[in-house]
Amino acid sequence: MNAQLKQLHGYEKEGADLKTLTVVSGKGGTGKTSIVGSFAALAKNAVLADCDVDAANLSLIVDGQVQTSREFKASQVACIDVTKCIECGACEDICHFDAIQDYKVDNISCEGCRVCSFVCPQGAITMEEVLSGYLFISDTPYGPLVHAQLQPGEANSGKLVTFVRQMAEQIARENGYQCIVVDGPPGIGCPVIASLNGATAALVVTEPTLSAIHDLERVLSVCDHFNVPAFACINRCDIHEGNTHHLVEFCQTRDIEIIGMIPYDPTVVRAIVDQTPVVRYANGPASREIKALWGRFAKKAGLLLR
Amino acid sequence: MNEELLDSHEAMIIAVASGKGGTGKTTIAVNLALALEHKYNVQFFDCDVEAPNAYLFLKPQFTHLEPVKAACPSVNGTRCTFCGKCAEVCAFHALAVTKDRVLIFPELCHDCGGCALFCPENAIGKKEHKIGLIESGNAGNIAFFQGSLTPGEALSPPIIQALKRKMNRDSIVIVDAPPGTSCPVVDAIKGSDVCLLVTEPTPFGLHDLTLAVELVSKLELPAGVIINQADIGDDKVEAYCKREGLPILMRLPYDQELAINYAQGIPAIDALPEYRERFSQLCQNIKTLTRE
Numbered sequence: 001m002n003a004q005l006k007q008l009h010g011y012e013k014e015g016a017d018l019k020t021l022t023v024v025s026g027k028g029g030t031g032k033t034s035i036v037g038s039f040a041a042l043a044k045n046a047v048l049a050d051c052d053v054d055a056a057n058l059s060l061i062v063d064g065q066v067q068t069s070r071e072f073k074a075s076q077v078a079c080i081d082v083t084k085c086i087e088c089g090a091c092e093d094i095c096h097f098d099a100i101q102d103y104k105v106d107n108i109s110c111e112g113c114r115v116c117s118f119v120c121p122q123g124a125i126t127m128e129e130v131l132s133g134y135l136f137i138s139d140t141p142y143g144p145l146v147h148a149q150l151q152p153g154e155a156n157s158g159k160l161v162t163f164v165r166q167m168a169e170q171i172a173r174e175n176g177y178q179c180i181v182v183d184g185p186p187g188i189g190c191p192v193i194a195s196l197n198g199a200t201a202a203l204v205v206t207e208p209t210l211s212a213i214h215d216l217e218r219v220l221s222v223c224d225h226f227n228v229p230a231f232a233c234i235n236r237c238d239i240h241e242g243n244t245h246h247l248v249e250f251c252q253t254r255d256i257e258i259i260g261m262i263p264y265d266p267t268v269v270r271a272i273v274d275q276t277p278v279v280r281y282a283n284g285p286a287s288r289e290i291k292a293l294w295g296r297f298a299k300k301a302g303l304l305l306r
Numbered sequence: 307m308n309e310e311l312l313d314s315h316e317a318m319i320i321a322v323a324s325g326k327g328g329t330g331k332t333t334i335a336v337n338l339a340l341a342l343e344h345k346y347n348v349q350f351f352d353c354d355v356e357a358p359n360a361y362l363f364l365k366p367q368f369t370h371l372e373p374v375k376a377a378c379p380s381v382n383g384t385r386c387t388f389c390g391k392c393a394e395v396c397a398f399h400a401l402a403v404t405k406d407r408v409l410i411f412p413e414l415c416h417d418c419g420g421c422a423l424f425c426p427e428n429a430i431g432k433k434e435h436k437i438g439l440i441e442s443g444n445a446g447n448i449a450f451f452q453g454s455l456t457p458g459e460a461l462s463p464p465i466i467q468a469l470k471r472k473m474n475r476d477s478i479v480i481v482d483a484p485p486g487t488s489c490p491v492v493d494a495i496k497g498s499d500v501c502l503l504v505t506e507p508t509p510f511g512l513h514d515l516t517l518a519v520e521l522v523s524k525l526e527l528p529a530g531v532i533i534n535q536a537d538i539g540d541d542k543v544e545a546y547c548k549r550e551g552l553p554i555l556m557r558l559p560y561d562q563e564l565a566i567n568y569a570q571g572i573p574a575i576d577a578l579p580e581y582r583e584r585f586s587q588l589c590q591n592i593k594t595l596t597r598e
Contacts, residue, residue, distance in 0.1 A: 026357050028485040029328010033510065054486030055325045055514040076397070096418050108492065108525075113418030114397045152521035155489040158460065186327035186485050187356030190460040209569040211332065211359035218357065221457030240569040272508045273539050 018172055019179040019301050020165075022051075022199040022228070026215025028186035030205045031235040034268055035290060036183040037061040037277040040142040042294045045178040048140065049168040050147035051161045051195040052185040053133065061275050064138035064145045072135050072148065072163060074156040076112040076127040078105045084124035091116035091125060108153065132156045135163055137171070144171050158190035165194070179303055188215075188222050196223060201301040202230045203259075203293075208243030213250065220254060231300055233260035233293055259300065260293030262286050316346060319479040320592065321498035321527075325514025327485035329504045330534035330558070333568060334588075335482040336363045340575045341585035343447040347477040350445070352452035353494035354484040355438060355465045361452055362571040366445035374453070374465045375434040378412035379421050385429035392421035392430060413460050438465040442472065449477070466493040487514075487521045495522070500596050501529045502555065507539035512546060519550065530555040530595050532588075555591040556584065 023032050023039075033052075040048050040062050050058040058064070078100070080091070085103055092100045095116055099109035107130075117125040133150040146168040148160050168180045184195040196202055202223050206216040216232070223230040232251050237244050244261075251258050265286030271278035279287045322335040331354070339350045352360040379392070379401065390403040400414040401421055412435060422430040437459040442451045451472050453465040462484070470493070473479055483494035495501050503518050505511040515531065522529040531547050536557040547554050558564075567577040574581040 027328060027359070028326065028357075052486075054488045054491075055327075055510075055517060057326070057510045057513055060509045060513060094419070094423070096416075108496075111416050111418065112397055113416060113420055114395070115418050115420040115423065118395065118420070118424065150488055152487040152517050153489070153492050153524050157486075157488045187354075187462075188457055189356045189455060189462045189490065191488075192356070193458075193460050210362045210571040211357075211568075214359060214362065215357040218457050225458035239565060243569055269508065269538050272510060275509055 018169070018177070019200040019303055020182060020198065021179060021201055021203065021297060021301050022182040022184050022195055023203045023205060024184035024192060024196065024219055025186060025205045025212075026188060026219035027206075027212045030207050030212055031262070031268070032205050033057045033061065033183055034272060034278055035205060035233070035235070035293070036181060038279040038287070038290045039181050039294050040140065041277040041280050042291060043142070043179065043181060043298070046143050047168045047172045047177045047180045048143060048145040049164050049180055049182045050145065051164055051182050051191065053148040053150045053157050053160045053164065053191060054185060056147045056149060058183045059138055059145060059147050061272065061277055062140040062142055062145060063275070064140050064147070066136050066138045068137045070135045071131055072133045072160055073129045074132045074159045075130050076114070077107045077110040077130055078112070078114070078116050078125050079128045080105060081124045081126065084122045086122055088121065090119050090121065094119050111155070130154070133160055135160070135167060137167065143177070146171065158194040161185075161191045161194035179301070188218050192219070192222060193226065196228050197226050199228050201297070202228045203297050204230055204232050205235055206232060206247065207235045208237060208240040208247055210243065213243065213247055217250075220256060229300070230256055231259045231297060232256050233262065234258060235262045236264040237261040238263045259296040260289060262289045262293070316478065317476050318500070318596065319473070319481065319498040321481040321483055321495040321501045322504060323483040323491060323495050323501055323518060324485055324504040325487055325518040326505065326510055329506050329511060331485070331504050332360050332363065332482055333534070333574065334502060334504050334532055335480050336360055336573050337575045337581060337585045338588065339364065339448050339480050340573055341582060341589060342478055347449075347474070348447065349449045349474055349477045349479045350451065351469055351473070351479065351481045353466050353469060353481055355453035355455045355462045355469070355490070356484060358452045358454050360482050361450070363573045364445035364448060364450055366443045366448075366450035368441045368443040370442045372440050373436045374438045374440060374468045376412070376415075376437045376461065376464055377417045377432045377434050378415040379410055379430050380433035381408045381410070382429040382431065385427045387427055389426065391424050391426060395420045395424045437461060440465070440469055440472070462490045463493045466490055470497075487517045491521065492525065495527065496525055498527055500592060501527045502532055502592070503529055504532045504534055505543055506535050507533055507541065507543045509542070511539070512543050515543060516546070519552065528595060530591065532556045532558070534558050535560040553591070553595055555595065556588045558584070
């Protein structure tokens with residue numbers, strides 16, 4: 001994404017005082033949400049933003065109580081008025097998405113480009129807005145949480161992520177919060193880019209499995225591409241010593257600082273089942289390391305901790 | 307391996323999906339392929355193009371490699387009069403026109419062709435740029451295909467669509483889908499004969515399973531649930547499946563040995579013989595499901 005687009009998304013103007021700390025992983029299930037839930041409990045002055053809009057889980061462990069919800073309409077689909085249609089097929093011929101067959105629109109394939117509505121000689125095609133999802137603002141014991149739910153099967157997850165971040169930023173600015181902690185989605189595509197773009201710093205959560213190492217490499221390239229300083233944390237670092245060693249070496253060669261080594265600790269899953277941040281649930285080895293990790297990550301991002 | 311396992315269903319597309327990431331999609335897909343490879347023609351598609359990992363386990367010899375390209379407009383500067391029509395028709399704001407420039411945002415372009423179609427000066431052509439790769443080759447008896455999105459690129463659906471054009475519908479096709487429930491998942495799983503939803507028995511797993519179930523019912527795909535690490539959490543996933551009438555096709559308890567082998571890229575079936583029997587049973591359960 002280029003500078004022009006960044007400006008379009010409005011992240012360039014982010015002030016020096018408001019920090020955005022984004023947690024990503026590449027591979028899913030490495031522990032992002034457990035870690036962010038704990039960061040929520042540890043941060044004193046933060047707005048939380050769950051940018052995994054496909055599968056938003058942060059609210060479940062920070063006891064989010066929805067205060068307001070908003071509809072998110074980001075796209076349109078074509079709609080053919082059968083009383084006006086003369087079945088000439090012009091729409092079907094022009095559609096690049098094979099979304100029209102037998103003068104009917106397949107709503108899942110239609111991308112809302114409007115070209116068919118422009119070419120229809122009868123003016124029989126209109127565009128209708130689609131409800132792509134919802135945005136929520138919730139109260140939690142640890143501060144406000146902005147999250148969202150994309151309707152299953154919908155596109156536009158990147159736009160919804162941007163909407164979540166803009167709302168979190170607005171809340172932070174209006175209420176004098178110091179930082180936004182972002183729980184990112186898995187992968188490296190559109191919603192991950194939208195979660196990382198313009199962030200102050202990124203924490204990449206990995207684990208000593210070949211899959212996670214491979215995905216770490218890819219997500220670090222995305223951080224690089226968008227000039228977001230990245231730090232790594234190895235979760236369940238003791239499940240495979242050889243791979244952990246390999247990870248440490250890899251991070252050294254890439255000049256990525258490892259700021260956390262979280263040991264395997266069964267209280268992490270018990271805390272999820274209890275729907276409590278693990279640092280509030282137990283004071284086991286994982287909780288102690290996550291506390292230290294938060295301190296280091298906040299410091300790296302330039303947050304002044306009280 | 308059970309005899310005549312899938313008999314009349316020797317050609318079938320099995321998608322492995324999950325709302326939540328890291329629940330074990332790749333573990334299930336890889337071991338299912340290994341359980342079937344000696345008896346059937348098996349094609350494996352790693353459609354998690356943002357984080358393709360199945361190759362780490364199946365270790366294919368890649369013999370074919372092709373780029374996937376996406377198109378975006380390119381403007382002929384001598385013909386363009388900066389009238390602004392292209393920007394006006396673009397629903398995705400992929401073009402912006404100033405008094406002496408046309409700005410193009412390739413990341414936003416959906417390649418609908420509208421700008422070129424409506425340009426009164428015929429000044430707009432197409433420019434292609436590489437957004438990812440498709441690699442293929444054999445892994446034992448398995449024909450293996452994977453897509454990968456270039457880091458920094460945003461759109462994975464075109465890669466998944468290009469990958470799925472390689473499908474041979476006379477085989478058993480196993481699709482390893484990306485996590486989530488949005489458009490890349492739809493592209494990966496649509497057209498499948500059955501969708502396996504992998505979850506874990508935690509509030510996260512349950513929440514994301516309900517979304518995945520909503521998606522498969524929207525797409526009208528027959529689905530069954532696989533509970534991985536079945537003994538680590540609570541019983542709410544079981545209760546949900548019972549309430550919704552969703553068949554549970556397999557329960558895999560947490561297994562330290564399996565986790566250690568997973569970490570090294572060794573499939574369960576190769577390392578731990580008892581898993582061959584479990585996955586054969588899974589095949590039987592899939593067969594029962596698709597016959598209903």
